[in-house]
Amino acid sequence: MTQATPQITDSHCHLDFPDFGHELDLVVARAVAAGVTRMVTICTRLRNEPQVRGIAEAYAPVFYAAGTHPMSAAEEPMVTVDDLVALARHPKFVGIGETGLDYHYTAESAEVQQRSLRVHIAAAQETGLPLIVHARDADEDMARILAEGYRERAYACVMHCFSSGAGLARAALDLGFYLSMSGIAAFPKSKELRDIFAAAPLDRILLETDAPYLAPPPHRGRRNEPAYTAHTARVGADLFGLDYTAFAAQTQANFDRLFAKAASWQEAA
Known part of the structure; x- marks a missing residue:
């Protein structure tokens, strides 16, 4: 990375996924060369936490978070607040989740997803670490549960890979939460989503890849990686009229x- 390369952060990726094979050294190096000087790799099943933690320990720019992904909530043991609080003691453990609701693929497990989400909210409240939320086709329940938890005790939160409707965006922003911009925002047909981001406060926007998924143009359709955060960032800069x-x-x-x-x-460090 040259000194002139602006620094950015990939706030959400999955570096433990098999898509990266034995290439992690190269993937992290390419990210740093592109100005992506920090990456948060996300554990989606707690049984994989040791592997994800090991990646964060092996690479200085990498941090991690852990939780039970909503699409796995019915298959995994129900996480406890104590489980998450114990993990949060690690110096590079920086967030709770990803958790959330996904009624697109797994609507049949809505009830267990909601219970799991509430556990993760309680862990975020207990630790002071931000909640990392996945939301798909569940806007009404998501807005309600996030607000109910916040009324009980304030917590911080990012709506990861935000691609929901304007109503959920407003509900999250009204609670002081953040919206994370992924490669979806760079897709040509995502004008409605870009409009939602453009209407949000600039100080509430994060960047992410969700790698290995959702590569932005010009890499769409191929494996995503943290270096490509820069492509989404350029779209975001245009959206807000900034260099x-x-x-x-x-x-x-x-x-x-x-x-x-x-x-x-x-x-x-």
Whole structure:
């Protein structure tokens, strides 16, 4: 990475997935060369937490979070608040989740998904770490459960890979939560989604890849990787009428504010 390359963060990727094989050294190096100086890799099944933790321990730019993905909630043992609080003691564990609701593929497990989501909310409240939320075709229940939890005790949250409707965006933003922009926002047919982001406060926007999924143009249809965060960031900069350097700096400040534990680790390293 040259000194002139603006720094950005991939706030959500899955570096433990088999798509990356034995290429992690190269993947992380390409990310850093593209200005992606931090990555948060997400554990979606707690039985895989040791592997995900190992990746964060092996690579200085990588942090991690863990939870039970909503699409796996019916297949996995129900996580407990104590489980998540114990994991959060690791210095590079920086978020709770991903959790959430997915009624597109797994509507039949809606009840167990909602119970799991509430456990993750309680863990975010207990640890002070941000909740990382996956939402698909569940806008009404999602808005209700997030708000109910927040009324009981405030917590921080990012709506990861946000691609839901304007109503859920507004509900999340009204609670002080963040919206994360993935490669979906860069797809040509995503104008409605770009409009939702453009209407959001600039200080509430994060960047992510969700790698290995959802590669932005010009890599669409191929394996995504953290380096491609830069392509989505350029779309975001255009959306907010900023040059790339200014938009990158703002998203870095946003990440540091929400993921304060990662920001502190960077300063101490």
